[in-house]
Amino acid sequence: MKTYDYLIVGSGLFGSVFAHEAKNAGKRCLVIDRRKHAGGNLYCENIDGINVHEYGAHIFHTDNREVWQYVNSLVEFNRYTNSPIANYRGKLYNLPFNMNTFYQLWGVHTPAEAEEKLAEQRAEYANIECPANFEEQALKLCGHDIYETLIKGYTEKQWGRPARELPAEIIKRVPVRLTFDNNYFNDPYQGIPTGGYNRLIDALLSGVEVRLDTDYFANRAELDGLANVTVFTGMIDKYFDYRCGRLEYRSLRFDTKRLDTPNFQGNAVVNYTSADVPYTRVIEHKHFEYGTQPTTVVTYEYPDTWNEDKEPYYPINDKRNNAVANEYKRMAEAQGNVLFGGRLGQYAYFDMDDTIAEALRLFRQNIM
Ligand code: FDA
Structure with missing residues (x-):
């Protein structure tokens, strides 16, 4: 008998939701992650009591009541509403339009x-x-x-x-709102987990065995041998040894600074919309949680070309990449005991609510 029912590669939101459901269904799970922490791109680093969104600003928003109830059953959410400001050559504008x-x-x-x-x-x-x-x-x-x-x-x-x-x-449409409403999202539910996203991941992975600093590809055969089914949330092209070609991504570079001031820009998100400023956004993390600390932490976000040494943040869903991804998805369907999920495993941009819905769907479809 194998040691585990599921080997889950990746402790991001997808892997964590899958593991949570499997554990609650009495299944034995092992979650591995090549990073030093769990949580994937939701992970927050605590600096001076401020939850710093290490892999880019994350704001939870959804129109899916089931998903909203699901996350609220795990952690409490605050009332954060995303209302970004645009700075164009020193003049400020409200977003969305x-x-x-x-x-x-x-x-x-x-x-x-x-x-x-x-x-x-x-x-x-x-x-x-x-x-x-x-x-x-x-x-x-x-x-x-x-x-x-x-x-x-x-x-x-x-x-x-x-x-x-x-x-x-x-660009298919440019939504304009003829009301004085700066709420960026149209979704009825929105917020940030009280105490930060790590609490959500901790709640999902509570009681689940997790091995960090463990790269699937460094020990593939042995890891696969441990479980009846592998749930793979890493890069799908790498899983298949790039046999149909490499998928492309857009990356980001973050420059994070701790500042000795309680309030740097008065808002969590300020977009810089002119081409002569090299960064696209400045995030002041404390405002996601109404922080009152005497210091602050800001992150300058720079879009970046991607290569193997950088984080693959956004899939480039153009014709060529979609065709290659579809080849891999066909190969994935033919794998008997491997399930693919998440933004890298499905080569798709998923917001957090879509990621949760997808993980729940995959679990329910494949529960052994
Ligand atoms: P994720 O990438 O988080 O997790 C995959 C995990 O697998 C990682 O921990 C990785 O280390 C691990 N892994 C990969 N290969 C491995 C290997 N070979 N061996 C072991 N482990 C391996 N959504 C939203 O709703 N609101 C928002 O505001 C934002 N903001 C946002 C900003 C930016 C910059 C990005 C890129 C994305 C967002 N998102 C978002 C989307 C959100 O990040 C996304 O929905 C989830 O992180 C997806 O979770 P996954 O588990 O699929 O991937």
Whole structure:
């Protein structure tokens, strides 16, 4: 008899939810992770009592009531509402695009005035019938002012390419809100776990055996031999030895500073939307949890090209990569006793709520 029912590769949100469910169903699980900590990209480092989102800002939001009830049954959530600010050449604007933004851009006071201004802005580009690239598409959707001030520079930094060289399909709509509402998300449920994300991961992995600093690929045959089923949440192309080619990602570089001031920017998230500032965002972590510490910690976020030595943050879901990923997914389906999940195992961008829903779905479908 094998020692475990499940070997779960990766202690990120996907692996942790799967392990939690399996343990509650009486299954024997071993979770491994190559990092020195559990939690994957949700992990927070504690500096001066502030939970620093080590792998980028994480804000929980969902319209899925089951997922919201699930996480609330594990930890308490605060009332944090994401309302980012954009800084364009020293001037501040509210996001998402709403009546506050339109007042700041054009001095308009009413929805009717804003609609008139938006129509006037769009009319300038009405002659673009089939947008050939991102820039044309964005101009057609929202006109010059919003595009130049709040979209162009930020997007070019994110993708590392001029907007005219990016495909039009990246931007399908530019949502505008004709109310004075700075809540970035439309979802009914939103917040940050009280005490930070590590508490959520601890609750999920409570009672589960976890081995850190353990890379699956360093000892693959032996690890597979321990369990009846492997749940793999690492890179799917690496699992198959890159047989169909390598998948590409976009990476990020974080520059984190501890500052001797209680409040640096007055908001958790400030986006820098002009191309001449090299970073895209500055995160002041304490504001996610209404921190009152005498010091603060800020992180400058720089988009980065990806290579094997860097974290693969965002899949690049273009035609080539999707075709390669589909090959791997076909190969994955043919594996009898290996299940693939999570953002790397499925080569997809999943928000945290989607990740939980997917892990619950995979578990329920495959419970032995
Ligand atoms: P994740 O990458 O977290 O975990 C995979 C784990 O597997 C890692 O711990 C890794 O070390 C381990 N692993 C990989 N290969 C291994 C190997 N060979 N051997 C052993 N272990 C291995 N979502 C949201 O809802 N709100 C938000 O605000 C954000 N913000 C955000 C910011 C940034 C910068 C990113 C990149 C993503 C977000 N997200 C988000 C998405 C969120 O991060 C995502 O939903 C979850 O982290 C996905 O969890 P996974 O378990 O799939 O991956």
